[in-house]
Amino acid sequence: MFSGRLNLIDRPLSKGKSEVSLSAFSFLFSEMVQYSQTQVSNIGELERRLEDAGYSIGLRLLEMLCFRERNSKREIKLLDALKFVHSTVWKYLFGRQARDLEQSNAADDEYMISDSDLFVNKFISVPKDMGQLNCAAFVAGIVRGVLDSAGFPARVTAHFVPVPGQPRPKTTILMKFDASVLQRDSALPSG
């Protein structure tokens, strides 16, 4: 578009090691939540909006992370894709792996990633009248975006789960996969 300046995709991809302060992120995140609040009429819609914002990020993240960390190799097995989210994506976002990755015992198609103190919730206290709002819906959106563009469509939601003996609840990201994903996965040879 502009002559003399290299097109974005013709320029080398940065190493991605630079950092900004967490406050800068939190201020901006708070503005996003506040703005979203003016556009919705209930908590469900608000979470939906945060999730959508995250979704568009997740779509882009998968491509970049695969390119940068995996030599453009992608996972095709469900469990490997989940491990990718649990380790690589989490490390990229939060600087460490997620605490737990579990399969729900109630349903085969549900998996959960749990973690305490996600930075998006660090400076957020949810007012009483907002009930179950969890701003980690944004992270859920990122996860959904990553999974979706990897070919594992899923419904992803974020929930607070109280932990016995801890003052703060942990956040669980619940992923319910599309039936087609499980069908395909069982058709693939294992190993």
Added chain:
Amino acid sequence: METINSEIFTLMYGSIVRQLITDLEDITEVNKQLDTMGYNIGVRLIDEFLAKSRTAACTDFRDSTEKVAKVGFRMFLNTTANVTNWNPEGTECSLVLEDNPLTDFVELPEGCSKLKYCNVLCGVIRGALEMVNVQVECDFAKDTLRGDELNEIRLKLISEGTEAYPFKDDD
């Protein structure tokens, strides 16, 4: 200070701008909304700046702009700006950003040429300075996304209030 990966910050900002463009449809409105968001941030951010930067009170407008450029940008965005282009009266100057983390991965599509993508920064500066009694006008004058050579924020001093208690002791 705690830090996070700058890319996730960049990507989130991008998704905010995209959402605004979808919601508001008019680019001028988007610029305005970004400025308002920045202003809200600036009003709150100044507290953290004053609490953590350990700088002394500024003596004049020149001093304030240097602090914004060298300390403020370093503290929050991990970059710095240079203050140049002063007018003879010393009331207008330019902040030239060395590196702008907001614009990584960004390219403006056609039809968005009026978009001041980083307008949020102007709002932040305006809001933060207002809280220390310095009223400024702030405009994103040059933008590499729009084909300029550099990122330049033009600052214009409107008024500089003296610090005074809002009440008297004997009231």
